[in-house]
Amino acid sequence: MALTKADVIEQLSAALGFNKREAKEVVEMFFEQIRESLERGEQVKLSGFGNFELRDKAERPGRNPKTKEEIPISARRVVTFRPGQKLKEKVDQHAGS
Amino acid sequence: MTKSDLIDAMADKQSLLSYRDVELAVKLILDQMSNSLSTGERIEIRGFGSFTLHHRAPRIGRNPKSGESVSLGEKYVPHFKPGKELRDRVNTAAGN
Numbered sequence: 001m002a003l004t005k006a007d008v009i010e011q012l013s014a015a016l017g018f019n020k021r022e023a024k025e026v027v028e029m030f031f032e033q034i035r036e037s038l039e040r041g042e043q044v045k046l047s048g049f050g051n052f053e054l055r056d057k058a059e060r061p062g063r064n065p066k067t068k069e070e071i072p073i074s075a076r077r078v079v080t081f082r083p084g085q086k087l088k089e090k091v092d093q094h095a096g097s
Numbered sequence: 098m099t100k101s102d103l104i105d106a107m108a109d110k111q112s113l114l115s116y117r118d119v120e121l122a123v124k125l126i127l128d129q130m131s132n133s134l135s136t137g138e139r140i141e142i143r144g145f146g147s148f149t150l151h152h153r154a155p156r157i158g159r160n161p162k163s164g165e166s167v168s169l170g171e172k173y174v175p176h177f178k179p180g181k182e183l184r185d186r187v188n189t190a191a192g193n
Contacts, residue, residue: 002141003133011129016121022113026122031145033106035183037098039190044098049127050175054187077191079184081148081177090135091150092172 005031038079050083100127134175144182151176 005027013023034052037044044052055078062073083091098106104123108116130148133140140148150173158169179187 002139002147003129004140005142008126008129012122012125015125016118018114018118018122022118023122025111025113026107026119027126029107029110030103030123030126031142033103033110034098035145035186037103038183038187041191042098044103046100046103046127049131050177052177056191074193076188076193079146079177079179079187081175083175087131087134087175090131091175094135094137094150094173 041077046084048084048086050081050087053080053082054078055080137173142180144180146178146180146183148175148177150174 009020009023009027012018012027013020016023018026034044038052038054041054043054046052057076057078059075060073062071063069064071100123104116104120107123108114108119111119114122130140134148134150137150139150153172153174155171156169158167159165160167
């Protein structure tokens with residue numbers, strides 16, 4: 001089982017009394033605003049949860065594992081997530097279960 | 098962008114909900130995500146990405162100051178894999 005957008009919307013309307021349309025809009029906007037910030041090249045810091053950061057990777061040599069053909073992996077910007085202390089502690093305890 | 102910048106941006110962009118409602122919603126969304134991961138349940142948000150747990154085997158660590166060995170138990174750490182839409186948008190915006 002995985003937590004999906006539909007589950008988040010469901011729980012939001014149950015907990016805060018939002019109707020389905022409001023809950024859906026707020027959840028979609030939450031993820032969209034994070035995407036837009038990262039698109040602008042701006043990292044996102046959500047205290048207690050974690051930070052979404054950007055890394056610029058230079059071009060590097062790659063290889064097609066099937067054909068063994070050498071093909072360069074182009075330069076790219078990637079998103080990385082660094083979990084916050086609170087989230088790390090919460091998740092760590094899962095090791096006991 | 099911080100959590101309060103995110104709340105401001107969301108409150109500005111829509112008219113259905115009050116600032117207070119948006120604030121509560123953001124806190125609740127993050128709580129749900131943390132709770133889900135802390136029970137070992139993965140998170141899958143299409144177009145954004147997925148969060149899973151990665152296992153870390155027990156190891157012998159060392160106190161860098163005293164040089165003393167300390168045994169560290171196994172643990173789980175959160176891992177995020179960006180979804181295709183997020184990957185493509187960020188990379189395209191960077192001019193690659």
